[in-house]
Amino acid sequence: MSGPAVLVLSCPRCGGPLSGLQQDVAFWCVACQVAQEVVGERFVERRGFIARAAAHANRPTLHLPVWAFGVDYASHWEDPEREALARQMPRVERVYVTGFELHNASYFGDPGQIFTQRMVHLEAGDPAPLAGCTRSLEEAKAYVEPHLLTIIDRRVDVTGLELSCAIGEALLWGVPFFDEGDRLRDGILGLKIPAAALDELGAIRAHGRARG
Ligand SMILES: [Zn+2]
Numbered sequence: 780m781s782g783p784a785v786l787v788l789s790c791p792r793c794g795g796p797l798s799g800l801q802q803d804v805a806f807w808c809v810a811c812q813v814a815q816e817v818v819g820e821r822f823v824e825r826r827g828f829i830a831r832a833a834a835h836a837n838r839p840t841l842h843l844p845v846w847a848f849g850v851d852y853a854s855h856w857e858d859p860e861r862e863a864l865a866r867q868m869p870r871v872e873r874v875y876v877t878g879f880e881l882h883n884a885s886y887f888g889d890p891g892q893i894f895t896q897r898m899v900h901l902e903a904g905d906p907a908p909l910a911g912c913t914r915s916l917e918e919a920k921a922y923v924e925p926h927l928l929t930i931i932d933r934r935v936d937v938t939g940l941e942l943s944c945a946i947g948e949a950l951l952w953g954v955p956f957f958d959e960g961d962r963l964r965d966g967i968l969g970l971k972i973p974a975a976a977l978d979e980l981g982a983i984r985a986h987g988r989a990r991g
Contacts (some may be wrong), residue, residue: 790815795808798910799872799910800983802979803910803913804816804943805817805844805951807953809861809906809908811904812827814826814827814909821990825951827909827951827985828953829842830903830953830954832904834967835966838957839987840966840989842909842910842956843910843953843954843956844909845878845955846875846914846949846952847901847950848919848948849947849948850872850923850927851871852871852943854940854941855940855941856935861939861940864934865931869926872898873895873898873900874923875891875899875926876920878912878978879913879914881977882975883977886971891922891928892966894967894968899968907955913958916951920946920951923946945948954966962974963977
């Protein structure tokens with residue numbers, strides 16, 4: 780089996796190699812710890828970090844992109860009962876949006892949605908390569924309100940809800956996933972994703988090996 784072509788790109792900051800695959804929209808500089816997103820014909824810097832795994836596993840670790848948005852939102856229902864119920868809900872401060880291509884996430888759960896629901900707090904870890912970011916920052920933003928609505932709807936019926944949401948700081952995280960062969964297990968919550976749900980897994984694995 781021939782390996783996939785790895786696009787060679789260089790970092791506008793340091794001139795070093797950027798990590799990513801041909802179809803990606805954002806590329807990662809391991810040295811600068813910064814993502815460079817292709818917008819039009821140029822690079823736009825996106826802040827980011829490689830997240831530290833909360834667990835350890837004797838498996839190769841791949842880092843997959845997940846966007847995180849600081850959010851400030853207001854919800855309002857005409858119905859006072861729903862309004863009162865909503866006041867008891869813990870506030871979501873960060874919405875996570877999966878940055879990599881994932882098929883049939885509704886069967887096993889979308890990591891961005893679940894990280895948001897579980898109010899994950901990521902901490903920066905050691906530099907590592909990152910690949911597979913096919914969702915741009917603007918595309919990811921479109922998932923912020925739907926993710927919030929899904930979470931609110933678990934506590935309070937969102938019928939009649941007026942939601943306004945301001946999106947603050949955006950970060951691109953490289954989330955560690957342990958490669959268990961037929962599935963990936965994330966190093967934060969231990970969620971499992973079938974390997975078949977990632978079209979580009981072969982290329983992402985090859986990329987991880989090539990960059991050590
Ligand atoms: Zn750089």
